[in-house]
Amino acid sequence: MQNTGNNLDAQIKNNRTADVTLTVLKKDQTPLANQEVEVAQRDHKFLFGCTGFEMIPLANDELAGEEKVHAEQFNQRLLDLYNFITLPFYWGRFEPKRGKPDTQRILNAARWFVERGCTVKGHPLCWHTVTADWLMALSNEEILQTQIARIHRDVADFAGLIDMWDVINEAVIMPIFDKYDNGITRIAKDLGRIGIVRTMFEAARSTNPGATLLLNDFDTSISYEILIEGCLEAGIDIDVIGIQSHMHQGYWGAEKMYRVLERYDHFGLPIHFTEATLVSGDLMPPEIVDLNDHKVDNWPTTPEGEARQAAEVVEFYKILFANPMVEGITNWGLRDGGWLNAPSGYLRRDLSPKPAYDALMNLVKGEWWLAPTKMVTDGAGNVRFNGFLGDYVVSWADQQALFTLDSNGAVSTIAGLTVS
Numbered sequence: 282m283q284n285t286g287n288n289l290d291a292q293i294k295n296n297r298t299a300d301v302t303l304t305v306l307k308k309d310q311t312p313l314a315n316q317e318v319e320v321a322q323r324d325h326k327f328l329f330g331c332t333g334f335e336m337i338p339l340a341n342d343e344l345a346g347e348e349k350v351h352a353e354q355f356n357q358r359l360l361d362l363y364n365f366i367t368l369p370f371y372w373g374r375f376e377p378k379r380g381k382p383d384t385q386r387i388l389n390a391a392r393w394f395v396e397r398g399c400t401v402k403g404h405p406l407c408w409h410t411v412t413a414d415w416l417m418a419l420s421n422e423e424i425l426q427t428q429i430a431r432i433h434r435d436v437a438d439f440a441g442l443i444d445m446w447d448v449i450n451e452a453v454i455m456p457i458f459d460k461y462d463n464g465i466t467r468i469a470k471d472l473g474r475i476g477i478v479r480t481m482f483e484a485a486r487s488t489n490p491g492a493t494l495l496l497n498d499f500d501t502s503i504s505y506e507i508l509i510e511g512c513l514e515a516g517i518d519i520d521v522i523g524i525q526s527h528m529h530q531g532y533w534g535a536e537k538m539y540r541v542l543e544r545y546d547h548f549g550l551p552i553h554f555t556e557a558t559l560v561s562g563d564l565m566p567p568e569i570v571d572l573n574d575h576k577v578d579n580w581p582t583t584p585e586g587e588a589r590q591a592a593e594v595v596e597f598y599k600i601l602f603a604n605p606m607v608e609g610i611t612n613w614g615l616r617d618g619g620w621l622n623a624p625s626g627y628l629r630r631d632l633s634p635k636p637a638y639d640a641l642m643n644l645v646k647g648e649w650w651l652a653p654t655k656m657v658t659d660g661a662g663n664v665r666f667n668g669f670l671g672d673y674v675v676s677w678a679d680q681q682a683l684f685t686l687d688s689n690g691a692v693s694t695i696a697g698l699t700v701s
Contacts, residue, residue, distance in 0.1 A: 289599045289600065289603045290599075292603035292604075293602055293603045293649070294667075296603065296604070296605040297327065297602060297603075297670055298667050298668060298669050299667070299668065299670060299686055299688060300665070300666075300667050301665070301666060301667075301668060301686055302663050302664075302665050303320070303663065303665070303675060303692060304661065304662050304663050305318060305658055305662045305663075305664070305675060305677065305682075306662060311662075312658070312660070312661050312662025312663075313658055313662045313677060314658060314659070314660045314661065314662050315657065315658060315659070315660060316658050316677055317655055317656070317657050317658075318655075318656055318657075318664060318675050318676065318677040319653050319654065319655050319656070319675070319677070320651065320664065320666060320668075320673060320674075320675050321651065321652065321653035321654070321673065321674050321676070322650050322651040322668065322669065322671060322672070322673050323671070323672040323673060323674055323683070324398060324671050324672040325364060325645070325649070325650075325669060325670070325671040326670035326671045326672075326685075326687075326688075327602065327608065327609065327670070327671075328364065328365035328400060328553070328608060328609030328610070328611075329362065329363050329364055329365060329609075329610060329645050330363055330364075330365030330367060330402075330609055330610060330611035330612065331359060331362075331366065331367070331611060331612045331613075331614070331615050332366070332368075332369075332611070332613060332614055332615070332619075333359070333366035333367065333368055333390065333394055333399075333401075334368070335352070335355060335615075335616070336356055336359070336390060336393070336394075337368075337386060337387065337389075337390045339352040339356060339393075340390040340393035340394075341386050341389050341390065351632065355615070355616065355628070355632055358615065358628060358632065358634065358638070359615055360398075360399070361642070361646075362642055362645060362646070363399070363612075364398065364399055364400065365399060365400045365401075365402070365609055365611065366394045366399045366400070366401050366402070367401075367402045367403075367404050367555075367611055368387055368390055368391055368394075368401055368402070368403055368404070369387075369404060370387070370403045370404060370405060370406060370435060371405070371408070371411035371412075372408070372411065372412045372413045372431065373411045373412050373414060374411060375387070375435075376431075377413070377414075378415070379413070379415050382434075382435070384435075384438055387439075388438070388439065388442065391439060391443050392442055395442055400445065401442060401443050401445070402445040402446065402447065402495075402611075403435070403443045403446045403447070404447040404497075404555075405446075405447040405448070405449065405450035405497065406432050406435065406436070406446055406447065406449065406481060406485060407428060407448065407449045407450065407465060407477070407481045408449070408450035408451060408465065409451070409455050409458050409466045409469065410450075410451075410458075410463075412463050412465050413464070416428075416463070416464030416465075417462070417463070419464065421467050421468055421471055424464040424467060424468050425468045425471075425480070428464075428465065428481070429481075429484045432448075432481060432485050432488065433484055433487075433488050436484075436485050436488040436489045436492065437488050437489070440488075440489045444489060444491060444492045444493065445492065445493040445494075445495070446485055446492060446493075446494055446495065447495045447523060447555065448478075448481050448482055448485050448494045448495060448496065449477065449481045449482070449496060449497070450497050451497070451500070452477065452478055452496065452508060453474070453498050453500040453504050453505050453508055454500065455469040455474065455477065456469035456470045456473065456474060456477075460571075474508055474511075475511050475512055475515050475517070478496060478508075478512050478517055479512070479515060479517050482494055482496075482517050482518060486518060493520045493521060494518070494519065494520045494521070495520065495522070495523040495553060495555070496509065496512070496519050496521075496522060496523060497524075497525065497555050497556075498523065498524070498525065499527065499556075501524060501526075501544070503544070505545075506544050506545065509522060509545070509548060510548075519550065520550070520551070521550060521551045521552065521553050521608070522545050522550050522551070522552050522553070523552075523553050523555040524545065524552060524553070524554050524555065525554075525555055525556040525557075526557045526558070527556060527557075527558045527572055527613065528558055528559050528593075529558060529560055529564065529565040529572055529621065529623055529625065530564055530565045530566075530567055530569065531564050531567075532559055532589075532593040532596075532597070533597075535596060535600060538597070538600045538601075539600070542600075542601075542604055542606070542607075545606075546604065546606040549606075550606075551607075551608040552604075552606050552607045552608065553607070553608060553609040553610070553611070554601060554607065554610045554611065555609075555611050556611060556613040557597070557610055557611060557613060558612070558613045558623065558625035559593050559597065559625060559637070560580075560586065560623050560624050560625045561582045561583065561586040561587040561589070561590035561617075561624045561625070561635060561637065562580055562581050562582050562586045562623075562624040563580070563583075563586070565623075572621060573621065575621060576621075576622075577622060578622070579622075580618075580621075580622050580623055580624055581624060582617055582624035582629060582635070586624065587635045587636050590635065590636070590637045591635070591637040591640045592640075594637045594640055594641055595640050595641075595644065598610065598641065598644060599644075602644075602649070612627065613625070614626050615627055615628050616628045616629070616630065616632065617629055649669050650669065651666070651668045651669060651673070654666070668686050669686075670686055670687065670688055671685070671686060672684070672685050672686075673686060
């Protein structure tokens with residue numbers, strides 16, 4: 282299935298906007314008739330995301346001088362564009378010494394982002410890579426019970442700040458992972474893929490029944506499709522399908538994008554593209570199978586690569602934003618030099634924006650955004666407009682009300698005066 286730019290724009294309008302009649306009432310519940318009001322968008326319903334790892338020191342007031350200035354500049358770029366942040370829970374780093382997790386620092390970071398209007402996700406609760414080395418001294422049964430207890434503890438500790446989790450990461454390869462021995466692969470071999478997914482999801486669900494729980498994987502082949510189908514048939518309550526899209530060896534292109542979407546949207550579950558990267562320098566050699574095996578000291582961005590990256594970002598986001606099953610996209614690192622030292626950020630190392638940053642900003646806060654717009658109510662206090670789904674404010678005189686625009690065109694008040 283191929284789509285032209287015009288077709289994508291039409292699909293985006295159909296799937297991401299709604300026509301609404303907004304009735305503005307005064308405090309005495311009579312219509313605000315024949316008055317000028319201003320309607321402005323405040324946030325998207327869609328989750329435009331990025332990692333927030335770099336902001337943990339700033340959120341914990343651990344920086345000073347130039348380091349703090351640079352972190353604040355980075356933060357401004359981050360929050361100008363994104364409303365969805367992923368924070369790290371890699372067990373080997375979160376709890377390098379058993380019984381001493383880095384809970385308070387990550388809690389401070391999660392609260393810091395929530396106070397700035399972001400939805401926050403934790404990544405991951407169970408993964409065989411960057412897991413705790415001290416698990417290796419335990420029996421398989423002890424590893425299993427410790428992993429379950431870890432999920433209960435962390436999901437409970439962060440409830441209300443983090444209510445979305447990548448519960449289990451890369452389950453397709455988990456029981457056959459052979460690069461090095463680790464505790465999680467050991468229990469995955471015992472339980473099998475469906476068994477370990479069930480166990481970890483049940484632990485997270487029982488601790489926070491209202492949480493949004495993701496199964497996440499880099500494997501976009503039929504193997505992941507079969508695993509999801511098996512999990513659903515087994516009654517495992519998966520909320521969101523997570524798809525990694527690290528494109529260090531080149532942009533997938535529209536054809537593969539549509540093929541991947543067709544493979545997973547038939548389940549009828551929301552889809553998140555959880556880890557997206559597009560490089561703006563030389564591409565990783567195609568013969569590399571495991572991206573982690575490509576280790577370089579210097580991987581520079583180039584003008585030609587930046588132009589390519591910007592064009593690819595626009596098509597990538599448009600294809601996904603047009604698909605109604607996709608609810609979020611997370612860019613895996615805003616600044617160059619993050620994962621694998623790659624030039625996959627939308628900011629250069631000196632924090633200057635690349636063309637990709639500007640191009641995405643022009644979509645998220647331009648083409649897909651309702652800027653402050655003056656309107657005049659009719660005699661019944663109504664104004665009519667088409668807007669992207671999300672949160673809005675309507676203002677008049679010295680008053681205002683906040684409301685949310687939903688997919689069916691319904692409007693719900695979230696604060697302020699009465700809006701119907």
